[in-house]
Amino acid sequence: MKKRAVVLGSVAAAVAMAGTALAAPPAPGTPHAAHAPRHAPLAWKTCAIKEHPTLQCASLKVPLDHHRPDGRQITLALSRVPHTAETSQGPLLVNPGGPGGSGLTMAAFVADALPDEVAARYDVIGFDPRGVGRSRPALNCRPGHFSPVRPATVPATPELERANLRRAEAFARACSSKYADILPFIDSVSTVQDMDAIRAALGADRINFFGYSYGSYLGALYGKLHPHRVRRMALDSLVDPTGVWYGNNLRQDHAFDVRHKALMAWIARHDATYGLGKDPERVEAAWHAMREAVAERPAGKKVGAAELEDTFIPGGYYNGYWPRLATAFAAYVNDGDHEPLVAAYESIGAVDAAGENSYSVYAAVQCRDARWPRDWRTWRADNARMHAKAPFSTWNNAWYNAPCAFWPTHHLTPPDVAESALPPVLLFQATDDPATPYDGALALHRKLRGSRLVVERGGGNHGVTLRGNACLDRHLTAYLTTGEVPTGGGEADAVCEAPPEPKPRGATARRALSHPWSTMGS
Numbered sequence: 086m087k088k089r090a091v092v093l094g095s096v097a098a099a100v101a102m103a104g105t106a107l108a109a110p111p112a113p114g115t116p117h118a119a120h121a122p123r124h125a126p127l128a129w130k131t132c133a134i135k136e137h138p139t140l141q142c143a144s145l146k147v148p149l150d151h152h153r154p155d156g157r158q159i160t161l162a163l164s165r166v167p168h169t170a171e172t173s174q175g176p177l178l179v180n181p182g183g184p185g186g187s188g189l190t191m192a193a194f195v196a197d198a199l200p201d202e203v204a205a206r207y208d209v210i211g212f213d214p215r216g217v218g219r220s221r222p223a224l225n226c227r228p229g230h231f232s233p234v235r236p237a238t239v240p241a242t243p244e245l246e247r248a249n250l251r252r253a254e255a256f257a258r259a260c261s262s263k264y265a266d267i268l269p270f271i272d273s274v275s276t277v278q279d280m281d282a283i284r285a286a287l288g289a290d291r292i293n294f295f296g297y298s299y300g301s302y303l304g305a306l307y308g309k310l311h312p313h314r315v316r317r318m319a320l321d322s323l324v325d326p327t328g329v330w331y332g333n334n335l336r337q338d339h340a341f342d343v344r345h346k347a348l349m350a351w352i353a354r355h356d357a358t359y360g361l362g363k364d365p366e367r368v369e370a371a372w373h374a375m376r377e378a379v380a381e382r383p384a385g386k387k388v389g390a391a392e393l394e395d396t397f398i399p400g401g402y403y404n405g406y407w408p409r410l411a412t413a414f415a416a417y418v419n420d421g422d423h424e425p426l427v428a429a430y431e432s433i434g435a436v437d438a439a440g441e442n443s444y445s446v447y448a449a450v451q452c453r454d455a456r457w458p459r460d461w462r463t464w465r466a467d468n469a470r471m472h473a474k475a476p477f478s479t480w481n482n483a484w485y486n487a488p489c490a491f492w493p494t495h496h497l498t499p500p501d502v503a504e505s506a507l508p509p510v511l512l513f514q515a516t517d518d519p520a521t522p523y524d525g526a527l528a529l530h531r532k533l534r535g536s537r538l539v540v541e542r543g544g545g546n547h548g549v550t551l552r553g554n555a556c557l558d559r560h561l562t563a564y565l566t567t568g569e570v571p572t573g574g575g576e577a578d579a580v581c582e583a584p585p586e587p588k589p590r591g592a593t594a595r596r597a598l599s600h601p602w603s604t605m606g607s
Contacts, residue, residue, distance in 0.1 A: 182298030185443035253487035325525025340519035342475030395434035515544030544583035556581035
């Protein structure tokens with residue numbers, strides 16, 4: 086669910102935003118419908134690039150506070166790949182996850198990745214949620230917050246704990262100083278009301294929705310608040326709605342440790358390539374020794390212990406990173422060569438300005454959505470217990486979320502997403518996904534009565550559809566084409582096998598780290 090979650094499609098383009106429209110009223114029977122203003126048609130303009138010649142852009146004014154629809158307005162940036170078939174199945178609103186993920190380019194990704202005959206019948210609509218990317222205002226609470234080298238995350242000394250607490254408190258203070266008037270309205274329910282404003286501005290009675298990761302939570306919330314506005318809904322990599330958000334993050338820690346061990350075992354199986362040993366436990370011990378070493382002497386004066394974790398955490402989201410991570414690990418341990426590790430950090434783990442924006446919204450949403458402990462002793466005790474069992478990234482995750490202990494806004498109460506009035510919702514989940522663990526997917530499946538669950542057995546990636554698993558994609562395209570859902574019954578309604586693990590890259594790859602790597606963006 087973090088900003089570091091894998092982005093499923095990237096488009097290297099500057100998307101020009103133009104045109105505005107007034108906010109649309111919520112659906113009849115939803116809060117504040119009587120007070121909502123009328124809306125004007127969206128003014129779509131081309132923002133085509135070479136890879137996506139049909140991409141269009143627009144913007145939409147929505148209330149900052151949906152309880153005051155005539156009050157201050159903010160602007161959402163939208164994108165569209167219009168349908169080309171004679172008949173349309175309406176808008177397909179898409180979201181890549183987050184919180185804080187930009188969705189503008191996802192419209193082009195989904196339109197390209199779906200079979201032509203399926204995409205041709207939808208207007209695929211992307212959007213930057215409030216606070217994100219090209220929506221205005223866009224948040225960046227504390228530029229440079231992730232600049233290297235940060236304090237080591239594991240609080241081995243009181244001073245390390247105090248240093249990380251100072252960073253977390255400084256971030257919360259900076260957000261409050263810059264955005265005190267906005268933070269009370271950066272939350273998931275407000276985003277869902279924005280989604281319904283987009284629906285109304287499109288002139289659609291109902292929408293189709295396709296969301297990954299945190300997008301699955303937005304979809305579930307939308308289905309709860311606007312069930313009769315849903316035509317079809319497909320959700321991939323499913324957030325546990327019962328653990329929002331403190332509990333979910335603790336459960337992630339254990340799952341990411343298991344996934345990290347899977348990477349260590351993969352490296353051990355490919356000892357002939359990486360030379361780190363055939364025993365997974367010894368490989369893992371070497372990784373932890375590397376973390377201790379860079380904590381004392383950062384690699385390239387840039388990669389300390391925190392940055393090392395930032396570099397390897399994306400390997401939990403997507404195993405396509407494993408060969409590069411293993412190569413950098415082996416070069417450091419076997420050859421004393423820091424350059425591949427620094428290069429891997431710069432391309433996989435480092436946070437740029439867009440990442441700072443994403444993290445600012447991530448923190449604002451999660452800290453506002455639900456209750457977090459305000460007593461640091463609770464955090465310390467919970468994370469110390471978890472670190473004893475899951476030492477890979479527990480404290481990295483704790484400090485990532487620690488601004489919530491100091492957040493300036495009062496928390497909301499997450500709605501119960503249980504809903505029986507929806508059409509069948511199609512759910513996708515990999516059994517070993519650490520970002521949204523499998524038990525949470527089952528919890529959402531139970532909450533959405535009539536939903537169908539398609540499981541990728543043995544898969545550990547986060548976001549599994551439209552990424553090369555033909556079995557999963559058949560279920561998705563059948564659903565988007567006709568509404569067909571599997572009817573297998575039991576815990577899962579259909580099971581697809583995971584694709585093979587990545588192949589190692591050999592010595593040639595180790596010497597070629599300056600060349601581009603074919604990996605997904607993070």
